[in-house]
Amino acid sequence: MTNAKDFEPKIVAFFCSWCTYIAADTAGVGRKKYPPNIRVVKLMCSGQLDPQYVIAALANGADGVLIGGCHPGTCHYSKGNYKALRMYKLLKRVLGDFGIEEGRIRLEWISASETNKLVKVVTDFVGQLKELGPMNWPGKLSFFDSELKEATA
Amino acid sequence: MTANPKTEQPKTKPKIALYWCASCGGCEEAVVDLGEDLLTILDLVDIVFWPVAMDFKRSDVEKMPDGSITVSLINGAVRTSEQKEMVELLRRKSQAIVAFGACACMGGIPALANLYDKNQLLKTAYLESPSTSNTEKVLPDVKGNKHPPVPHLHEVVRALDQVIDTDYYIPGCPPPPSMVKQAVLTLLKSPPEKGSVLAPDIALCEECPRIETKPDDLVLERFDRVHLKQVDPEKCFLVQGIPCMGIGTRKGCEALCIKGNMPCTGCFGPTNNVFDHGAKLLSAFASMLSQQDEEAVDRALSTIPDPTGSFYRYGLSKSLLRKRVRGGAT
Numbered sequence: 001m002t003n004a005k006d007f008e009p010k011i012v013a014f015f016c017s018w019c020t021y022i023a024a025d026t027a028g029v030g031r032k033k034y035p036p037n038i039r040v041v042k043l044m045c046s047g048q049l050d051p052q053y054v055i056a057a058l059a060n061g062a063d064g065v066l067i068g069g070c071h072p073g074t075c076h077y078s079k080g081n082y083k084a085l086r087m088y089k090l091l092k093r094v095l096g097d098f099g100i101e102e103g104r105i106r107l108e109w110i111s112a113s114e115t116n117k118l119v120k121v122v123t124d125f126v127g128q129l130k131e132l133g134p135m136n137w138p139g140k141l142s143f144f145d146s147e148l149k150e151a152t153a
Numbered sequence: 154m155t156a157n158p159k160t161e162q163p164k165t166k167p168k169i170a171l172y173w174c175a176s177c178g179g180c181e182e183a184v185v186d187l188g189e190d191l192l193t194i195l196d197l198v199d200i201v202f203w204p205v206a207m208d209f210k211r212s213d214v215e216k217m218p219d220g221s222i223t224v225s226l227i228n229g230a231v232r233t234s235e236q237k238e239m240v241e242l243l244r245r246k247s248q249a250i251v252a253f254g255a256c257a258c259m260g261g262i263p264a265l266a267n268l269y270d271k272n273q274l275l276k277t278a279y280l281e282s283p284s285t286s287n288t289e290k291v292l293p294d295v296k297g298n299k300h301p302p303v304p305h306l307h308e309v310v311r312a313l314d315q316v317i318d319t320d321y322y323i324p325g326c327p328p329p330p331s332m333v334k335q336a337v338l339t340l341l342k343s344p345p346e347k348g349s350v351l352a353p354d355i356a357l358c359e360e361c362p363r364i365e366t367k368p369d370d371l372v373l374e375r376f377d378r379v380h381l382k383q384v385d386p387e388k389c390f391l392v393q394g395i396p397c398m399g400i401g402t403r404k405g406c407e408a409l410c411i412k413g414n415m416p417c418t419g420c421f422g423p424t425n426n427v428f429d430h431g432a433k434l435l436s437a438f439a440s441m442l443s444q445q446d447e448e449a450v451d452r453a454l455s456t457i458p459d460p461t462g463s464f465y466r467y468g469l470s471k472s473l474l475r476k477r478v479r480g481g482a483t
Contacts, residue, residue: 051432052473059473072445079445086439086450090460094435097268097461099479140478144309148237148316 009063009129011122013038014053016046018076020068022112027119034119035126038066046070046107047080051091054105058095059137064104064129066122071109081109103128104135167223167341170202170214171253172243174236175263175310176229180254181205183327184226190334197341198223202243211239214246222247224340226323228254230263230470231311235304244317249344251336252313255326255420258350259430260470262326264310265462267469267476271308312470322350326420326467329406352405354425357417360404363389371441376456379416390416391441396463401427401434420467429473431464438464 015021021042027034043049046069054065067088069081088107095105108121173181185206187194201222202209225247231237244250255261266274279285279292295305313319321344323336336351345351358364367389377394384390390397390411398419399411410417423430438457444450457463465472 051436052427052429055429055432055473059475082445082450083440085447086442086444086454087436089450090435090439090454090457091432093454094431094461094464095474097477098474099477100474101479135479137474137478141475144476147307147309150234 007130007134009037009126009134010061011038011064011066011125011129012054012057012062013040013066013068013122014043014046014049015040015068016070016076016081017042017044019070019074019112020046020108020110020118023068023110023115023118026112027115030115032115032119034122037126037129038122045075045077045080045084047075047077047083047087049084049087051087054091055095058100058104058135059141061136061138063132063135064106064125066125067105067107068110068118068121069107071111074111100135101132103132166197166199168201168221169198169337170222170225170243170247171200171205172202172225172227172239173205174227174229174240174257174313175232176254176256176261178205179327180228180256183254183325183330183333186330187334188330190330194334194337198337211242214242217246219245220248224249224251224337226251226253227313228257228327230256230260231313231316232263232266232307232309233304234307237307237316240313240317249320249340250313250317251321251323251340252319253323254328255324255422255467257313258322258324258471259422259468260310260312261420261467264312264469265466266310268461269477271306275306309476310470315470320347321345322348324350324352324403324421325406329409331407332405350403350422350425352403352421355404356424357399357402357404357406357408357411357421361389361399361408361411363387363411366392368392372443373441374443375453376438378458384414386414396438396457398434398463398466400437401430418466419464422468422471430468431461431472434464435460 015024024040046067049067057065067084069084072081075081084107092102092105096102106125110117171184200207202214225243227240227243227250231240252258256263275292279287280290293303294300295302332352371391373394375394376396379395385393395416397416399417401423402417402419403421403424405421423433427433442453444453
């Protein structure tokens with residue numbers, strides 16, 4: 001893969017407002033450093049995450065999606081994070097059928113106080129996506145769509 | 154206003170064309186299934202092009218003035234260069250284009266081919282399938298070197314509106330005759346807003362005869378498959394653990410499959426606000442399960458053997474990802 005290592009992956013991150021989002025906020029307040037590749041979307045609960053949006057992110061040019069939720073047993077709404085887990089596992093299988101590597105989507109349990117874990121996960125994920133290289137789904141689809149412009153004899 | 158309709162009738166009736174692309178013929182069958190109603194429709198319109206049933210040629214369409222066909226009903230997905238040319242021709246000649254049936258609306262069953270690479274498909278179909286005997290290893294000859302040239306296969310199977318501007322959609326695999334009749338009459342009398350799907354914008358559960366047996370909170374341990382289980386003909390399929398796509402699929406079919414004791418497979422596509430049918434269904438089915446620890450979740454999810462094929466059965470062309478890209482031989 002060309003220039004795989006020098007590209008900066010775009011990551012859309014869906015964080016639960018009760019845990020991972022606070023961890024990210026606290027990491028900022030504590031001036032902890034991690035790569036600036038994540039674009040965070042705050043959700044009330046990871047169980048609220050509609051897979052349509054994970055797919056939309058990947059289809060529109062994201063290189064990876066990170067989902068952050070509360071540790072098992074600590075969901076503010078009691079079972080939302082388990083819903084997220086089941087959705088995530090099923091979605092991974094579907095994405096695999098489209099040829100998307102497993103490592104491009106990741107679910108992590110990060111509590112509000114685990115700022116170090118957040119920093120580690122983001123840093124690690126960015127490295128992992130650099131290994132995988134750019135995804136560029138829109139570019140690939142527009143390459144396929146160029147066949148519509150071909151003059152047909 | 155109340156004049157004798159005989160004297161009021163215009164000399165030329167509205168013209169209708171019907172065409173098929175990558176389809177199984179079921180949509181054509183649905184038109185024939187109109188039975189006597191077909192005669193009512195034929196009183197109102199002239200059919201100027203219908204290759205499956207009447208003897209018209211492409212050159213007949215080419216000779217028509219642009220915009221002279223009132224409505225073209227096109228079924229099937231678009232996957233060859235010939236189909237693309239034909240729908241572009243019909244677009245020029247027609248005032249309105251209707252995507253007729255699941256394949257034209259969303260890609261349908263043929264769009265599942267988007268999960269494979271084109272060369273892989275050709276190899277399987279022409280060389281490797283167990284029932285194929287092709288000792289000379291003949292493949293479709295698009296250049297016409299040895300054989301008469303054939304249209305070439307596109308890399309991607311597309312819904313009609315991904316190739317030409319499309320005015321209306323009639324969903325279904327195939328659309329039920331009652332809906333076809335109603336849709337044609339509506340189009341002739343008072344065409345709805347462009348882009349309309351000519352079916353109700355609400356999920357199938359609403360018209361399902363088993364709705365009373367569906368609890369508000371569904372909790373399942375696993376999914377079962379319809380051919381491996383004795384299915385209760387009265388109870389909601391989901392309560393019985395059988396994946397039924399009715400919860401995320403547009404109604405309008407009068408719950409035909411359900412009445413035949415088979416679950417909905419989703420041929421009517423999503424309701425208007427959903428932008429990825431498969432993802433929405435995936436979300437619903439993942440929510441119904443009760444497992445909480447990873448291993449149990451894996452075990453429960455393994456009872457859905459082919460999530461992509463089940464959730465995107467008819468809608469792969471219109472899904473956000475549309476096509477397998479990495480990992481294949483592309």
